[in-house]
Amino acid sequence: MHDIRAIRENPAAWDAALSRRGAEPMSSQVLALDEARRAAIHAAETAQAEQNKASKEVGKAKASGDEAEFERLRALVGQKKAEVADMNEQAKALDTQLTDLLMGVPNLPLATVPDGADEADNVELRRWGTPRAFDFTPKEHYDLPGVLTGMDFETAAKLSGSRFVVLKGAVARIHRALAQFMLDTHIDDNDLQETWAPVLVKPEMMYGTGQLPKFGEDSYETTNGWWLIPTSEVTLTNTVHGDTVEESTLPRRLTAHSQCFRSEAGSAGRDTAGMLRQHQFEKVEMVTICHPDACEDEHDRMTRCAEAILEKLGLPYRTMVLCTGDMGFGAQKTHDLEVWLPGQNAYREISSVSTCGDFQARRMNARFKPEGGGKPGFVGTLNGSGLAVGRCLIAVLENGQQADGSVSLPEALHPYLGGKTRLTAEGTLA
Incomplete structure (x- = not known):
């Protein structure tokens, strides 16, 4: 989410950053809500002060025997009490409207992100x-002889429908081996902490990382x-949801191997053959929670962690920086790793590594307490695939x-x- 103070201080810069993402300028709408909310809060505070003053005078009027003044003041107290309740209710409603509006606004791109409309405008950084x-x-x-018996789409369709797969035998073992190899590399070589967590979460966790409300x-x-x-x-990111952590505990570098679930809304007709785009898949994820000033260095570090997996597997890849029009909702900057798939004669995405700055932290209300004292600040968060296991299986096989x-x-x-x-043409390991 966005810092309302930053929008107040420089609305033109905020609108300009949004326009780089193809979004309409919104500062006037945001600031109108903010001004109305602040006015309601001020009116409530003013009425509360007047109520308190009248309450003190009620007793004096009663003691002096001035019945008319007593009744006037008592009526005034009731009137101000109602005004306070009404203004507080208005302020709460406006605050909800403002929060809902800001929750639907994407993160602002860093200055180093190239401008562009879609993936055609992404910029290649390097190849390996x-x-x-x-x-x-x-x-x-899916056409390889050794894979035919171990990658069963027909049974999966019977069980669950399209965009599912049943892996069997040697192919299933290679898939499992890849996940284990990725985890061990991130734990032993990259100093990430292995984590096992639920795959079912409360809606506020999805709001925290930006999957809700828009997606x-x-x-x-x-x-x-x-x-x-x-x-x-x-x-992994929401492990600090609502917390204020000690700065000395940062950075927190986490990794997890999990099942993942996506409806693939809007992808009809794309990558329907094989297991490139599935509703259920496995991924080894990396997340860093750090001081916001460290995000840029952490982004480069995490990208190297993902690249190293591909290099250890001997898989050619290229690293891209996504343009403003192709970045995810919560990202300030994203590096995509695209692995070479000879069967498609193309590079295809196998990892996205993004820095989000304090965007997710504001949604989660996740803060850190500075070591030297002072006001708590919002943490920085980053995430990246290290890697998508199914896509890595495809790359290894092809x-x-x-x-x-x-x-x-x-x-x-x-x-x-x-x-x-090796995987034999008959589908066994040898």
């Missing part, structure tokens, strides 16, 4: 690895009001495919597969 030259036409993951159609709500998380960013239908598996996974090094 060289896509392999095949002496045969590479297949997509409810992208997630699943249960009949009793819980929400299935679209990513464990929701749970990049390692051989002419005989087998798949050569990355050396980094061998210890997690009992020393096995």
Whole structure:
């Protein structure tokens, strides 16, 4: 959420930043609500002071025997009491309107974010690895001979419908190995704290990280009001929801492997083949909660953590900085990692790493107490995929495919597969 004081101090700059994201200027609407709210609060305080003064005079009038003055003052006390209640109610209603309005406004982009309308305007920062030259036409993951028996879309459709998959045998084990490898790397090499958390959360947690109120159609709500998380960013970031933590405990760097659930609203017809875009999938998430001044350095650090996973797996990728028109709602700046998929002859997103500044912290009311004393401030938050497990499975299978239908598996996974090094064309590990 946004700092109302910053909007008051420089509404033109706030509108200009919003316009970079393609949003309409809103400062006049926000400030009109804010002014009306503040006026109602002032009126309530004024009426309260007048009520208090009249209350003190009531006793004096009673003691002096001035019945007319006593009745006048008593009526005035009642009148002011009603005014206080009415003004407080108006102020509360206006405050709710203002909060609801600001809750629907996206974060402001940093100055280093390139302007643009959509993904075509994203800017490449760097590349790692060289896509392999095949002496045969590479297949997509779901057409590989060794995958056919281990990636069952027909049974999944019977169980749950489209955009689900049942993984079996060797393919399921490779998928599990990838998640374990990612977790171990983040814990042992990157000093992230392993965390296990619920996948069902209260609605206020979804508000805290920005999935609500605008994007409810992208997630699943249960009949009793819980929400299935679209990513464990929701749970990990909200561990400080409503808290004031000691600055000495920052940064908090967390990682979790979880099931994730997305309705994929608005994606009809996109990536319908294979398991690239699913309603249920697994992800290893990274979250950092830090001093807001450290967000830029943490963003680069987290990006390197995600990049290192791909490098250890030998998967070519490129790192992009998203333009203003392609960033997520809560992000100030986002780096996307796109892995090379030879079956599609294209780079496809496998991780987004975003810094949110204090945007989510304001929604969560998450603060830190400065070590040197002083007023508590809002923490900074960052999140990123480290990585999407299913998409990483796709990349491993497609990049390692051989002419005989087998798949050569990355050396980094061998210890997690009992020393096995390849997926045979028959769908077994060897």
